[in-house]
Amino acid sequence: MKLVFIAGGVRSGKSAFAEALASNSYTPEGRLVYMASGVAMDSEMKQRIARHQQDRERQSMTWHTIEAPLRIGAVMSTLREGDVVLWDCVTTWLTNMMYMPMQNKTINSSERLEEARGIVKDALATIRTRDITLYVVSNELFDEPDLRHNELNHYRKVLGDIHQWLVAEADEAYELTEGIAKQWK
Secondary structure (H helix, E strand, O other), X not given: OEEEEEEEOOOOOHXXXXXXXXXXXXXXXXXXXXXXXXXXXXXXXXXXXXXXXHHHHOXXXXXXXXXXXXXXXXXXXXXXXXXXXXXXXXHHHHHHHHHOOOXXXXXXXXXXXXXXXXXXXXXXXXXXXOOOEEEEEEEOOOOOOOOOOHHHHHHHHHHHXXXXXXXXXXXXEEEEEOOEEXXXX
């Protein structure tokens, strides 16, 4: 497996950059897979999802989209040898983990966040030994001071832990600022 981690601020060009990298590494032996974590819960998110869909439709490559708002491990277990996968994005998925219902589980958001670390590690373990290229997109939320809400600070801590683990495991790591990519690893 090849793992590439891409982070940056909101609207920094992360998704377009990741789509270009994924498209360039695609070969006919597999599929070009877009693993989407976004859920259209409000008009802004509906517009963002529609824009991302339109961006992919304009490309010469055909994307196979799989909705993955929560169960990333189940999705990763369906991937095929040779697939090039773009998971967009960790921050949206983690927010879903905090607030979306899951199979009648009645755990609080802090417990769900703690569970998230293991879910990411287990999901990647399902494809670790396979010929799959995985591009992981996430938002950079760490330049801001601590917030007054403990739940949001806990979210950022868990997200930071997941980012550090992903970067440690990654073959390449990029940060985007205003559309400019800097390779850190």
